[in-house]
Amino acid sequence: MEVNVMTQEETERLAALEDVIRKDLKGFVRVGLALKEIRDGRLYRGKYTAWKDYLKSEWDISKAYSDYHIRAADIVGLLENAHHGGHFEGEDFSDTFKFSIPQNERQARPLSLLSVEQIPEAWKTVMQMTNGRPTALVVTKVVQEILEQQIEENKDGLQKTIIKEVTVPDDFAEQFAKLIEVLSMYRKSGWRDFNRKKALEFVDSVKEYLNS
Numbered sequence: 619m620e621v622n623v624m625t626q627e628e629t630e631r632l633a634a635l636e637d638v639i640r641k642d643l644k645g646f647v648r649v650g651l652a653l654k655e656i657r658d659g660r661l662y663r664g665k666y667t668a669w670k671d672y673l674k675s676e677w678d679i680s681k682a683y684s685d686y687h688i689r690a691a692d693i694v695g696l697l698e699n700a701h702h703g704g705h706f707e708g709e710d711f712s713d714t715f716k717f718s719i720p721q722n723e724r725q726a727r728p729l730s731l732l733s734v735e736q737i738p739e740a741w742k743t744v745m746q747m748t749n750g751r752p753t754a755l756v757v758t759k760v761v762q763e764i765l766e767q768q769i770e771e772n773k774d775g776l777q778k779t780i781i782k783e784v785t786v787p788d789d790f791a792e793q794f795a796k797l798i799e800v801l802s803m804y805r806k807s808g809w810r811d812f813n814r815k816k817a818l819e820f821v822d823s824v825k826e827y828l829n830s
Contacts, residue, residue, distance in 0.1 A: 624664040632661040639677065646723040650691025653684050690726035693737060694719045700738040706745070716750060724754040728761040740764055769802060 624632070635652040638645075656662055662672035670681045697719055700706065706717045720726040720741075729737050743760050744752050804812040 622663040624661070628659070628661055629664060631659075632656065632664070635661070636676070646687050646726070647691045647694050647719075650687035650689075650723075654688045654691065657684070657688070686727055687723055689730045690720065690723045693726045693729050696734065696737055697741055700741075705738050706742060717745070718750060718752070720752065720757075722754070725752055725757050728754070728758045731761055732764060736764060766806060769805060 635656055638652040639649050656672075657669055660669075662669060662676075666672040666675065673679050673681060673684050701717050720729075729740060732740055740757075740760050741752075744757050747760070748756050804810070
């Protein structure tokens with residue numbers, strides 16, 4: 619296995635970052651930031667050619683697991699910046715509890731499904747619902763509600779766009795809207811009990827019929 623030579627400064631920095639991980643494996647923010655710096659600076663290259671090999675051999679964790687911690691650390695940083703910027707102040711934020719960051723990776727992980735703009739608002743809702751004592755369950759619930767609302771908005775926008783841009787009879791547009799509603803329902807369930815491949819075959823049949 620071929621490895622690359624690193625400078626003394628890089629080697630010392632790697633040792634310091636690894637010490638953070640070794641002493642504080644449950645401190646997900648510090649661990650995430652340490653992993654991120656090692657990955658981005660390729661500080662593992664003195665021993666390994668691949669990032670995943672370094673993770674497996676040194677820490678017995680997968681790339682996906684490290685990505686969770688790195689993303690969680692990024693989310694905490696984003697929330698702290700939003701806090702310092704006054705996002706969590708004002709009449710709409712309770713004075714009965716103080717701002718806090720996610721306490722573990724499980725609380726931060728669901729937030730990664732949201733956009734950067736949505737994360738502070740989602741966390742504000744979590745803090746309000748839990749009186750400043752967030753739980754992973756509440757975070758998941760809040761994120762799920764936001765995503766479901768987003769699906770509904772996308773569905774409505776798709777219907778309006780198609781109906782506006784394409785001239786079709788009202789009865790056809792009405793049935794199409796019902797179809798989108800059914801698809802939205804199955805999408806929310808994670809496409810459970812729904813064969814998307816078969817559905818696409820039906821769509822192709824409709825296309826062939828319209829082109830005939």
